[in-house]
Amino acid sequence: QFTGPIIGIRHLQAFLLFLAIVVNYIARLSVSVAIVAMTDAATSNIDFPEYDWTAAETSYVLSSFYWGYIVTQFPAGFLVRRFGAKVVLFIPTLATAVLSGLTPSFVAWGSWQAFCGIRIVEGLFQGLIFPCIHEHLAKWSPPKDRNRLGAFAYSGADCGSVLAMASSGLIANSSMGWPGIFYVSAAICAVWCVLWITLGANNAPSSRLIGDQERDYIEMSMKRPDGFHAQKIPIPWRAIWTSVPFYALLVVRSAQGWANSTMQLQTPSYMHGVLEMDIKSNALYSALPFLAMWAMSYVYLVFADVTMARGWMSLTTLRKSINTVSYWGPAAALIGIGFLDKSQKSLAIALMTINAGLNAGSGIGSILTIIDMSPNHSGMLMAIVNGIGNIFPLLTPLLVGVIVTEPGSRSQWQIVFGMTAIVFFFGNLVYLIWGTTAQQPWDAEDYLMAHNSENLENNHQMDIKSTVDTSRSKAS
Numbered sequence: 001q002f003t004g005p006i007i008g009i010r011h012l013q014a015f016l017l018f019l020a021i022v023v024n025y026i027a028r029l030s031v032s033v034a035i036v037a038m039t040d041a042a043t044s045n046i047d048f049p050e051y052d053w054t055a056a057e058t059s060y061v062l063s064s065f066y067w068g069y070i071v072t073q074f075p076a077g078f079l080v081r082r083f084g085a086k087v088v089l090f091i092p093t094l095a096t097a098v099l100s101g102l103t104p105s106f107v108a109w110g111s112w113q114a115f116c117g118i119r120i121v122e123g124l125f126q127g128l129i130f131p132c133i134h135e136h137l138a139k140w141s142p143p144k145d146r147n148r149l150g151a152f153a154y155s156g157a158d159c160g161s162v163l164a165m166a167s168s169g170l171i172a173n174s175s176m177g178w179p180g181i182f183y184v185s186a187a188i189c190a191v192w193c194v195l196w197i198t199l200g201a202n203n204a205p206s207s208r209l210i211g212d213q214e215r216d217y218i219e220m221s222m223k224r225p226d227g228f229h230a231q232k233i234p235i236p237w238r239a240i241w242t243s244v245p246f247y248a249l250l251v252v253r254s255a256q257g258w259a260n261s262t263m264q265l266q267t268p269s270y271m272h273g274v275l276e277m278d279i280k281s282n283a284l285y286s287a288l289p290f291l292a293m294w295a296m297s298y299v300y301l302v303f304a305d306v307t308m309a310r311g312w313m314s315l316t317t318l319r320k321s322i323n324t325v326s327y328w329g330p331a332a333a334l335i336g337i338g339f340l341d342k343s344q345k346s347l348a349i350a351l352m353t354i355n356a357g358l359n360a361g362s363g364i365g366s367i368l369t370i371i372d373m374s375p376n377h378s379g380m381l382m383a384i385v386n387g388i389g390n391i392f393p394l395l396t397p398l399l400v401g402v403i404v405t406e407p408g409s410r411s412q413w414q415i416v417f418g419m420t421a422i423v424f425f426f427g428n429l430v431y432l433i434w435g436t437t438a439q440q441p442w443d444a445e446d447y448l449m450a451h452n453s454e455n456l457e458n459n460h461q462m463d464i465k466s467t468v469d470t471s472r473s474k475a476s
Helices: 009-029 031-039 055-069 073-083 085-126 129-140 143-173 179-199 212-221 237-241 244-273 279-310 315-337 342-359 362-367 369-373 375-389 391-403 410-434 447-475
Strands: none
Touching: 009 031, 009 085, 009 129, 009 143, 009 179, 009 212, 031 055, 031 143, 031 179, 055 085, 055 391, 073 085, 073 129, 073 375, 085 129, 085 179, 129 143, 129 369, 129 375, 143 179, 143 279, 143 362, 143 369, 237 375, 244 315, 244 362, 244 369, 244 375, 244 391, 244 410, 279 315, 279 342, 279 362, 315 342, 315 362, 315 369, 315 410, 362 369, 369 375, 375 391, 391 410
16 A cells, blocks of 8 residues: 655644644634733733723624624635635734734724724634635545544644633733733734745645655545646535535534534633632633643544554444544533532533543544545535534624623523533534435536536437427327
8 A cells, every 4th residue: 555654744734734723723712811801900910901891792802703704714615726725824814913913902992892893804814714724634634644634733723722721811910911912822823824834835746845755645545636736626516505414514513613612712701700710710720621622632533543443433433423422521511510609610620621621522523524525625615614603603602691691690601501512412413313424426526527417418318208209299
């Protein structure tokens, strides 16, 4: 069997994708800690402005990112097919660097309304990111390496969440104050842009760093003929929108979107309100669940590699098994969290950590299924799935703002966590029944051509039959 080098340029591309997710997640998620410092100066450096925003206004700020984020998901699928990931992924990260650096000045000028405005624009740009990530992985990851490269790249979300939660509180308490959170985000995004322009490549044949052996391994394992990357494969829209496995994938990823937005954006508010933790310890403990998620993503990866190497189960069974642990385990933990109060801080933090750690398998469990089903259209499918799935992160902060009118009310948070547990349960149930990793017939490069030819042939035969029937009718 033809194989490439153990460590090669495909791993460098996965590492760059990992870093891209890390820096953009830090910029996206650190606002959930920053907003606590901005509205309660006593919890951080008191030398910086404090804003008297209501709970509803805070919810608008937290959700506004997703107002823009869902708008550009679908266009991202077209853009990455047209221009490639190198250009399309560079633009939103550079824009995030600029917008993060401008945030403190905009807030000082226009209060929470300006904050919402800049977050909407940032969301518009970051909506381009994950379709690019998926398209780039599909171009660079041979089937044998897909679990490893994909899980590693997507573990950047967990690493970014950890760093956002852990560092934001420390920065807010430092001499930089809460504005420093945004300046640091801007700096690291700018550094990544330099690395990406220098080392990134749209595909193996276009890379100036790759060797012949690794390039041939990637292209041959994916059964790509010469000139494959230059062709434009038409999208079989009707086949996609009538595909049951595609809808199962859409449902399970939407459930994850709901859960992610609840845990990532609302954890600091829950710890500050119910557990009565100050922002520094709040930020550090808020990071613990994501640290567990980051570590567990590699545990799931090792399990998946060993399982596939030894043939213990099929790829579909493996993905569904991991996804079940990743969804139903956290569902049970969330229900338990809702019954705890400030006298049980340690247990609450432990359950939140277990919840996040178990959920780390969702990348291997269902995200990579998109590439399994359709490597040729993975960027577009990710644009659709991520776009629809992220309608829920837009709604959940607003819903939490309606349900949680008293941030210290345990009973109100029970409703929030209970709803998330129900979404987790039914999302995975749909995936278990109708999901699959089988490469779909409509992924074939010539699917539409063959389908159209078949229709033309059927129509031709029907015309012949009609002519014969007419002739016989006249003869009789």
